[in-house]
């Protein structure tokens with residue numbers, strides 16, 4: 001048996017939140033990733049673990065919630081869509097990637113009065129042409145506030161109201177997809193003092209499945225390199241979430 005006097009020095013230090021420990025935690029950590037199985041993918045480095053530290057020259061990094069463009073680029077090179085919809089475009093990251101890859105893209109945002117939760121608005125954005133890929137990076141509920149427009153998903157006062165509007169968006173996006181078309185959603189779990197931990201990734205899947213979509217490949221766990229929360233010091237104790245999740249759903253082919 002271990003002596004009760006043997007304590008974990010890491011824990012002991014963390015209790016006192018020593019300057020030394022804070023310095024250690026600020027160092028980059030290198031993890032050995034599993035080997036990638038050789039396969040016929042046109043984008044072999046695209047796996048369930050997305051750890052690219054380079055955001056690429058897409059969109060505006062200063063835009064709140066900017067997601068970097070390389071994941072979008074990899075997805076488009078993998079799925080090779082003919083027409084992309086980007087209905088929560090923010091600083092235009094997805095549009096910039098599409099421009100580079102020469103894939104037609106139609107985009108909107110609540111900042112321009114475009115409401116992605118409206119089926120009519122989504123249908124108008126799609127136009128007459130068949131949409132085979134929708135890229136969506138919605139607000140992680142109220143983690144960041146975007147527009148002053150009350151239709152902004154980040155402005156919904158309760159979780160129930162957010163989920164109802166999020167469901168309307170998922171159904172509207174599903175409605176504009178051709179059979180076999182894909183809806184890619186980048187979402188992160190959220191927590192705050194009032195709501196506690198809110199599993200938004202779970203809710204995304206639940207709402208997508210209820211809308212008749214199926215998930216067509218692995219979750220892509222995107223490491224949150226460059227997140228502003230990584231530079232903060234908190235007095236409270238919690239297990240930091242260092243990722244968000246990209247889920248790709250497919251509309252039935254029949």
Ligand SMILES: C[S@@+](CC[C@H](N)C(=O)[O-])C[C@H]1O[C@@H](n2cnc3c(N)ncnc32)[C@H](O)[C@@H]1O
Nearest residue numbers: 065066067088090091093110116137146152153
């Ligand atoms: C996470 S940000 C997207 C950032 C973007 N991926 C980028 O790299 O710049 C979420 C965006 O959703 C927009 N948004 C929120 N509610 C919306 C709605 N109902 N319809 C359309 N856009 C909405 C916000 O204005 C914000 O730009």
